[in-house]
């Protein structure tokens with residue numbers, strides 16, 4: 247049974263939701279599901295815009311057939327070869343053997359590596375065009391948003407920007423299609439942040455290049471490969487991309503992440519958070535042993551200040567904290583103000599080691615006070631937390 251929605255009279259959404267996948271890319275929990283978006287442009291020549299993950303093969307193939315309604319498929323435009331968007335390529339070619347694959351030069355290489363498909367290709371690069379009749383696609387390269395082969399395209403007739411992974415989000419669509427049909431800020435923005443920061447967070451400069459290219463294009467719709475289609479209020483998402491890709495904090499406030507074994511480190515963090523709230527500073531506290539790493543990464547991109555509190559464990563940083571910091575560094579986090587709290591009953595060293603892990607990061611500010619807790623809070627460590635609180639407040643208010 248087909249399940250279609252029109253974006254414009256000639257452009258049809260044929261994607262599908264997956265709400266059963268536990269881990270996207272085998273690592274990111276997606277409790278709200280995910281949509282795999284795909285589109286068909288109907289014209290003298292008919293074009294499929296990207297395919298979907300194999301998990302939604304059946305509804306997708308039904309939708310494709312329904313959208314074409316007996317017409318031929320002339321082109322398969324692949325903007326991004328990651329298998330969540332290309333997995334159905336073989337099935338489509340089998341069903342529509344005359345359809346020509348349109349992709350970048352590196353896209354062709356990746357298709358052959360992944361699927362060993364010899365087929366007819368049209369290779370496109372920056373500024374190349376593909377005429378479908380009344381519709382024409384103009385291609386722009388967008389390397390490393392999220393893979394090196396990525397291209398985006400603009401349908402110049404209906405002014406539709408097919409943006410690949412850019413401007414996408416986790417979260418199933420559930421029958422909605424446009425961002426303005428839902429309360430995007432409440433229902434999707436935190437998932438959009440988590441998607442961006444974890445999937446393409448490392449590639450800020452490349453995202454900035456795409457924003458520059460997109461800024462020169464005249465579009466009325468943004469069609470990403472995941473999540474709702476944008477047809478108004480573009481600044482809601484583009485302004486976030488401008489912040490995230492430049493590693494600029496969205497909020498003046500504090501992310502406090504802790505690793506605690508017997509709750510004493512947690513108590514230190516709670517003491518600090520209470521003191522900060524009393525001074526009017528917004529904080530969010532995370533137990534790194536419980537909260538999924540993707541949520542921690544997302545929060546680190548959101549706040550101006552980060553406080554990390556870890557027990558010393560085998561003379562190292564606690565494993566879950568170390569893993570989080572390594573991921574954060576890997577995602578190129580920059581421009582943050584950091585403070586450290588360590589706990590250790592006989593040889594506390596985790597603060598020094600945590601700071602060392604951030605060595606590759608640019609433009610980090612380290613506040614003066616490091617708090618050392620020896621087993622449990624006492625008057626000295628409480629006093630040090632008060633000083634840390636003063637420093638954080640000053641850093642935010644300045």
Ligand code: FEO
Pocket residue numbers: 326328330331392393411471472
């Ligand atoms: Fe949704 Fe980079 O693939």
